[in-house]
Amino acid sequence: METKLIYDERIKYGLxxxxxxxxxxxxxxQTDVKNLNEEELEKYNYTKLNLQRSxxxxxxxxxxxxxxxxxxxxxxxxxxxxxxxxxxxxxxxNLPYIAKLSELNKNINLVIVLRDSNLDIMNKxxxxxxxxxxxxxxxxxxxxxxxxxxxxxxxxxxxxxRLKKEEIVKPELYEKLHLWYGRNRGEELxxxxxxxxxxxxxxxxxxxxxxx
Numbered sequence: 001m002e003t004k005l006i007y008d009e010r011i012k013y014g015l016x017x018x019x020x021x022x023x024x025x026x027x028x029x030q031t032d033v034k035n036l037n038e039e040e041l042e043k044y045n046y047t048k049l050n051l052q053r054s055x056x057x058x059x060x061x062x063x064x065x066x067x068x069x070x071x072x073x074x075x076x077x078x079x080x081x082x083x084x085x086x087x088x089x090x091x092x093x094n095l096p097y098i099a100k101l102s103e104l105n106k107n108i109n110l111v112i113v114l115r116d117s118n119l120d121i122m123n124k125x126x127x128x129x130x131x132x133x134x135x136x137x138x139x140x141x142x143x144x145x146x147x148x149x150x151x152x153x154x155x156x157x158x159x160x161x162r163l164k165k166e167e168i169v170k171p172e173l174y175e176k177l178h179l180w181y182g183r184n185r186g187e188e189l190x191x192x193x194x195x196x197x198x199x200x201x202x203x204x205x206x207x208x209x210x211x212x
Contacts, residue, residue: 014111017099024051024086043087050092057096070197071104077141080110084134090152091134093181094189146200153188
């Protein structure tokens, strides 16, 4: 069942990816770490490391001809809403790819919605009852939901399950997850998004033919 986009104002005036990165940089540069408690310092360090990860992906990612062609076949307006926070490691490993893809077609409007200040939106897109991020929701020009993706590729989810079975503690678990991301280089994410976008475009073509 399609979900109607009812958060028009927040999506219309949400953060661009560039603004999101600028705010993250500002937070890192202007935060006095001496005044942070243990939890705040941990989040600060995650955010700083995540920014480095994201910028590395931005510099090295060159989309394949196949996914470029899929993106260029989006002939009607789409809104790509990503729910996230800058301390999220999975976001750092996935959002830069999504942002780069959105730049390939002027019909795509990418909007970043911060989870913790938009909990009512987040609560509509829970993962097994949890507020896991990032979550990408793609809407058509009428505000109908085309598909949802997140919070990580299926192969990454399988890797997490495997590591948990081995009873690996969180710091090491996250380290191994990021090693997986580093080796994968966005391959699984791009494969999943390609399939979802192709399906969405095909469905739009069917609707178009039906109403001609």
